[in-house]
Amino acid sequence: MTNEEALKWLDKHIIDNLDVKLIASKAIKKQIPKKPTADYHCSTCEADIIESVNYCWNCGQAIDRDGK
Numbered sequence: 001m002t003n004e005e006a007l008k009w010l011d012k013h014i015i016d017n018l019d020v021k022l023i024a025s026k027a028i029k030k031q032i033p034k035k036p037t038a039d040y041h042c043s044t045c046e047a048d049i050i051e052s053v054n055y056c057w058n059c060g061q062a063i064d065r066d067g068k
Ligand SMILES: [Zn+2]
Pocket: 042, 043, 044, 045, 046, 047, 056, 057, 058, 059, 060, 061
């Protein structure tokens, strides 16, 4: 199951527990790599991104370092 499929599954199957849905979808979304901001901060929590890491040290957001 890809991350996108997992998010769709959540949408369909967890409709009566918004807290669980929110926590799970946040956790899945952090696994989908996001590009850092232009000045190299995490686009989720704004923490400084240390070069050589693939995850934000602060919030766990996966970092897309394509071409860097
Ligand atoms: Zn972060």
